Amino acid sequence: MTTKAERTTIYIVETVAPIFNKLGYVGTSMSDLTEATGLTKGALYGNFENKEALAIAAFEYNSKLLLDAIDVQINSEGTALEKLATLLDFYRHYDEFTLPMGGCPVLNVGVDAKHNNKLLAAAAKEVAKTIEGKIALTLENGINAAEIKLPVTPLQFAKQLYTMIQGAIAMATITGDRKYLLNTITYLEYLISNEIKR
Template identity: 75%
Template sequence: MTTKAERTSAYIIEKVAPIFNKQGYIGTSMSDLTEATGLTKGALYGNFENKESLALEAFEYQSKILMAAIDKCLSGSGNALEAIFRLTDFYRHYDEFTAPMGGCPILNVGVDAKYNNKPLEGAAREVLRTIEGKIALVLENGVNKGELRLPVPPLQFAKQLFTMIQGAIAMASISGDRKYLINTIAYLDVLVNKEIKK
């Protein structure tokens, strides 16, 4: 059973995570956080050491939501190719998935924190590497089971695949045109069928 303090902390994180994600660490003021939560500055600092620790926990909260969705894609029934297509289908609708979060947490936090918050930058980099590793594992298992053929090592292919996905997310976000995402995912599906399907 959770304590009142734990429930309060969870409530704060849930409310402030989209704000940090949209406005960035520097761009988010304490007044933004108190307004979103309906709590005083003292109440916020009673639950978190400082703004940096709150921002980090907010990112970790959103990362767990994202990782759970990716794990569901990659660990479902079927073979490795089906898992990759579940992943690309997830990213086809990624802008809808991340809208309540304030956008893609990896992209937003990773870029925002690059020059002003090393712990947040490191956390975003770790999530990115974890996702690439999960994709690579699916690919490696697919090759080992004779389901796929890869022109390059699994991790290299996973990195290239994820780079294209993240690039499409960035272009769709910057331009406000989701066709960048839709068209890139459609191309990736063709590429996967052509390059790695046995």
């Protein structure tokens, strides 16, 4: 059974994660976190060494939610092409998925932490690469199953796909208009069925 302390640690992370993601590392104050959790500084510093450790745990929590969701799409029933379509549909509603965590953690932390926190910046970069790798693997399976033909390497094509998706996420974030997601995904669906489908 889980001890009370362990549950508190988890509770802190999941409460704190959207706040860090929204306000950024420097933009988030310890009092923001005590207020949101209903706990005191003693509790927070009893569970985490300092603010940075909390921010890293928060980002890892958000990015695990994201990576797990991506895995669900990619490990779904069907061919590689169907998995890709499922993944694209996930990103079509990415704004809804990331709403509870306060937006895309890769974009938010990747941009926010770039000049403010090396550890967080490196973590965001790593998650981006991990996602590219997952897409590349799916493409490779599609090639091996003779469903797909690519003009470049799977990783190269995955990078291009993810770049376009990230562009839609960035524009939707900046403008507050989810149409960027819808239109970009529609384009990518067209791209896949007309350019790489065998």
